[in-house]
Amino acid sequence: DVKVTQSSRYLVKRTGEKVFLECVQDMDHENMFWYRQDPGLGLRLIYFSYDVKMKEKGDIPEGYSVSREKKERFSLILESASTNQTSMYLCASSLRPRTGPLHFGNGTRLTVT
Amino acid sequence: GESVGLHLPTLSVQEGDNSIINCAYSNSASDYFIWYKQESGKGPQFIIDIRSNMDKRQGQRVTVLLNKTVKHLSLQIAATQPGDSAVYFCAENKWTGRRALTFGSGTRLQVQP
Numbered sequence: 001d002v003k004v005t006q007s008s009r010y011l012v013k014r015t016g017e018k019v020f021l022e023c024v025q026d027m028d029h030e031n032m033f034w035y036r037q038d039p040g041l042g043l044r045l046i047y048f049s050y051d052v053k054m055k056e057k058g059d060i061p062e063g064y065s066v067s068r069e070k071k072e073r074f075s076l077i078l079e080s081a082s083t084n085q086t087s088m089y090l091c092a093s094s095l096r097p098r099t100g101p102l103h104f105g106n107g108t109r110l111t112v113t
Numbered sequence: 114g115e116s117v118g119l120h121l122p123t124l125s126v127q128e129g130d131n132s133i134i135n136c137a138y139s140n141s142a143s144d145y146f147i148w149y150k151q152e153s154g155k156g157p158q159f160i161i162d163i164r165s166n167m168d169k170r171q172g173q174r175v176t177v178l179l180n181k182t183v184k185h186l187s188l189q190i191a192a193t194q195p196g197d198s199a200v201y202f203c204a205e206n207k208w209t210g211r212r213a214l215t216f217g218s219g220t221r222l223q224v225q226p
Contacts, residue, residue, distance in 0.1 A: 004156070033213060040121065042202060042218035043157070058213060090156055101147055102214060104156030 003027070004105040006091050012111045019078040021108050023091030030095070032074035033102060034058075034066065037088040049074055081112045121200060123221040132190040134220045136203035141184060143205040147214065148177060148188045151200045160188070160201075190222075198224045 007022040025032065033048040035058075045058030049068040063085060067075040074093075078085055088109050092102035126132045138146065144165040149157035161172045163179050163186075170177050176189040186203050200221050204214040 035216075040218060043204075043216040045213050045215070048213050059215075092156075101159035101162060102157075103159070106154070106156045 004091055004093055004103050006089075006105040006108050008108050009106070010109045010111075012113065013078075013081050014113055015082060017078075017081050017112075019081050019110065019112075021076040021078075021089055021091075021110070023074045023076070023105060024072050025074075025091075025093040025103070026072065027093060027095070027103065028071065029093040029103075030071070031093060032068065033092040033094075034064075034074065034076045035090045035092065036060070037090055037107070043090065046076065081110075083112050086110060086112045121219050121221045123223060125223045125225060126193050127225050128193060128195060130193055132188075132193045132197070132222060132224075134188045134190075134201050134222065136186040136188075136217050136220075138184050138186060138203065138205045138217075140205065140207040141181070143207050145206040146177070146179060146186050147204045148175075148186075149202045149204065149216075150197075151202065151219070153199075157202060193222075193224050195224050195226060198222055 003026045005024045013019050031050050034046040035043040037043050044060050046064050047058050047066040049055045052071050055066050065077045088107045090107045092104045094102045147162040148160040150160050151157045161175050161177050163170045163177045174191045178187045200219045202216050202219045204216045207215045
């Protein structure tokens, strides 16, 4: 069965901290994605990666960076956390980037105080 | 559990009735569409997809209809059950050189016993 695992279910960080959100998939998928989910706004794409060491900006990349050193792992980095980055963060992977379903993890709820 | 969205449109149906959830998409060039279901505290789960060369596709108890003329997508759930209560998202592949899906803001389905 498809498995996307996000390392933390809940995180609380202080403003200005550097934050790492980790995601691992066990399906040998080429493509991985980070979305954030906010009430009334649905899912918005932050970054995605279609290969190891490759990345592309999504709709809202400001304040974020990513790392893809291994195929199975995709990390989202908040260089200096701010309160407006309090959100639910969802990682996903897919076999094909353009068609075919994304498989999501259960999310990391990040609160920045 | 986690609240996915506090300001979502809500559809309330009786158990056993059929449900229809609607979605308007924005780009006439989109050629692939997906419906996801998100239960409280979980990541979105793939339900069904459809390509733009089709008008209708059926799954188990679910049917997706695509009307390209008015850029409208709908998800029909037959004999709605309490376990169908969730937030439902449509997503489109807006192929503008980007290799990722764009999600709508979601509809909450509440099934009354």
